Amino acid sequence: MLELWLAVGLSVPFLADSFELSPGQVELTRAHFHGLAIDPEKPSACAWARRRELDLVVEPEGIRVHGRWTLVAEGGSLFVGDLLVEQAHVLRATWNGRSAALWNGDRGPVIVGRVERTATVEVDAYLPSPGTPARLEVLEAVTGTVAIHSPSPLRVEATDGSVVLPNPDGSFVTGARSLRLAPPVAAAETGGPVALATAGIGLTVEDDVLVTRARVVFTLRRGSLPRFTLRTTGFGEDLDVEGPNVASWTRSGNDLAIELQAPIDSTTSVELRATTPIPNGAESRLPLPHLGSAEAFRFESTLALARTGELDAVPTVADGTTIAAEELPEWGQGLVTGTPTAAYRLGNGAETGTLSCLRFLPAPGPPVRVEVADLLYVTAAGGETLLRARYEVTNERATALEVRPPVGARPVGAWVAGKQAPLAAVGTRLRIPLKRSVETPDGLLTFPVVLVLLGPGQRWSRREARDLMLPVVDAPVGVADITVRLPRRYRSLLDPGEQGVVERFSRADDTAYHLDSKENAETLVALADTLYADAIDAWNNNEFDRAEQRLKELDAIGASSANQRGLESNLALVRPPSSPASLKSPEDHSGEKLAPPAKAGSVALAPAPASADSRRIRAQARARGAKHKTEQRAAKQRARELRDEGKYDEAAAEYARAIEATESLQQLDDAETTTHYYYAAELEAELEAVEDAKVQRQELEASSKMKLWSGGPFAGGRGPSPPKASPPPLAGLAPVFLPSAGEEVRYELTLLEPGAARSVHIAARRRRGSR
DSSP: OOHHHHHHHHOOOOOOOOOOOOOOTOOOOHHHHHHHHHOOOOOOOOEEEEEEEEEEEEEETEEEEEEEEEEEEESSEEEEEOOOOOTOEEEEEEEETTEOOEESSSSSEEEEEESEEEEEEEEEEEEESSSSEEEBBOOOOSEEEEEEOOSSOOEEETTTTTEEETTTTTOOOOOEEEEEEEEHHHHHTTTTOOEEEEEEEEEEEEEEEEEEEEEEEEEEEEEEEEEEEEESOOOOOOOOEEEETTEEEEEEOOOTEEEEEEEEESSEEEEEEEEEEOOOSSSSEEEEOEOOOSEEEEEEEEEEEEEEEEEEEEESSSEEEEEEEGGGGGGGSSSSOOOOOEEEOOSHHHHHOOEEEOOOOOOOSSSEEEEEEEEEEEETTTEEEEEEEEEEEEESSSSSSEEEEOOTOEEEEEEEEEEEEEEEEEEEEEEOOOOOOOEEETEEEOEEEEEEEEEEEOOOOOOOEEEEEEEEEEEEEEEEEEEEEOOOOOEOOOOOOOOOOOOOOOGGGHHHHHHHHTTTTHEEEEEEHHHHHHHHHHHHHHHHHHHHHHHHHHHHTTTOOHHHHHHHHHHHHOOOOSSSSGGOOOOOOOOOOOSOOOOOOSSSOOOOOOOOHHHHHHHHHHHHTTTHHHHHHHHHHHHHHHHHTTTTHHHHHHHHHHHHHHHHHHTTSTTTTHHHHHHHHHHHHHHHHHHHHHHHHHHHHHHHOOOOOOOOOSSSSSSSSOOOOOOOOOOOOOOOOOOOOSSSEEEEEEEEOOTTOEEEEEEEEOOOOOO
16 A cells, blocks of 8 residues: 555545555655665775786796786775785886886785776786796786797696686686696697596595595586596505496506496596505504596596594695585585595695594503602601601593501591592502593693591600601502601601601602792692692683683792693693784695685684694594584574574674684684684674674664664674683682691602502601600
8 A cells, every 4th residue: 555655646645535544554755755765785885806818928937927907996996906926026017007006915016006987907027937837826807818828838727616718719718816827638629528527535534544435527518438537646456436337447557547338428427435554653644645637628626534533634735725514515525434524625736645644552551650759747756647648640541549558547538639539448458539630742740649647656765766657559659758747856867868868859849839838838739739620620621711710820829830831731722812913714734825814703713733642632622522512503593593583682692602602612623624614604694694684774763763673772793702700719628737746857769669568767866855
């Protein structure tokens, strides 16, 4: 009915009095209706290169480049573009016939100018590039032509996978930035068959073998083929070839000749399968498989990598770009067992790359060992003995530490990593449950096991000589530092060097966090044990912010230990870049960017660790990331449901949560994996669409001056993330205060074997005049 009113207009105004509006309809004037209408989107004011004409002269030592670009803009706009690579020598550059403004960018010379409606740029340059195939990077355009003058025929390929078409005059049609000059395909020039080929390669790394599967699809654009050949580099000796049109095949070295049952004039496909044994040892290197064909005018290929065992695999692709597994084309999917951990779009060159296989081989040794045993005996003249045994334990695979106390001693309590632990008696031994040590690039971290024992004894005489038995531990002990506090008014008769007495412990810096010399040392050590234990728990739960906070609190109380430094090195492996300049997109091994640069707030890729141990630590943290995966999926689902319901405020908040969870997952990925980078870009695009929809609705509400929808104000973006709440402060467990007595005597014993029973000898005398 509203359309009828607008169509009739003012010529029949009397109909308004005789027509009754139904529910849900409203009467508007023409001016009011046009005021509610959304203005059409204005064309973009940015400038771009519409056409490019390149004339290349190939010389023995390089390439002479003459280029002409036509720039256009709907309105006056500034144009900035990377002209050539850094190695190029620009001989002349003009902007509409005048000298152009150039400056040096990160990737080479950059041209800058203002485009009112159109502009013409001409450049003469020289690019050192001996030999062929040669690579060339020039300012891209929507379309263009490339003419080549060379002693030998060459063709142009676009390394980004875009189609390059030949012209009858010998030039090529392309506007791509990255070009490659290569020898031509004979079939295309002689008028023979023209075939396009695609190949998907899948690698599955098992514990002892590398399984290679490939799917090659030939599509004929002209003519027919009764047979074709493939160059199979890096395929195992047990190669098998199957296909619905395969009659027979022969292999000679890396060349595979396939005879077809009937000549093809449309499409055919073949499947290849081979296995390669992986050598034993901690590290081995295998060549990456690569496919090519002389019959194909254009050959596209992808590579996907997956793992099914404990063996880690690090690909180094010589000619290719990293892509997310979700970006694999249909002909490159389903060729691996499980989910791909890395994916690449391969180039057309003959270079392949290598696959480094890293196998974790635990060093032979005891399941648990005591690095330092710090024993403190407090003796009384009545003969009683109070022992606090602090063991710095490295546990690789044991479930408990067994200790046999001296005869007659009874346990007071036990603490493991700052938390009280239950004790179990097995005969004369005490079993203390253990947790596994955290792995770092420098080895396993230790954690403290504290056991307090109270033992009886005979009364001390004026001149005393006795032996104090040490607890027997079922693990090797690197060094035992024993401190004996004599009863009051007693002095030791032993000098350093006698009966194992020392003036100073050789590994005093490896115990008590360097806090034993401070005031209230026992309280500080108990607090440090609690903070360190909570930092380890946070690391094991992937709560890296809390772990960092606990390490800062340890630094604040003056604690210092190799364990803190080891945990900091682990956190450095998963810590995102700290500056906006470091937010970069994935890069290939040549340093070329493979994706648009990440904007502020998007996922920052963590640096790739260089060692096998570092990759193993990140893989362990990645395996514990189920919480973030659940949060990401749930937040993404809720965000899309709220978006469809028109609740844009709530949807934006859920998108922000999903992006934050994706960032946490991306920090744990290896350099060759870009899946979560792909997910983050997808979520960012959906968030921007929600923001745009909200803004459009707000503009419509403001122009109509009517509240047609409910909902609170919208911030128009994610904005700065609120600061994360710091973990609550921790108070240390109540320390076991040992009474102060008389003179202290230090003993040191080294390399105690498991189950070794040892003792320290005391020779003391009561001071004269004391009773």
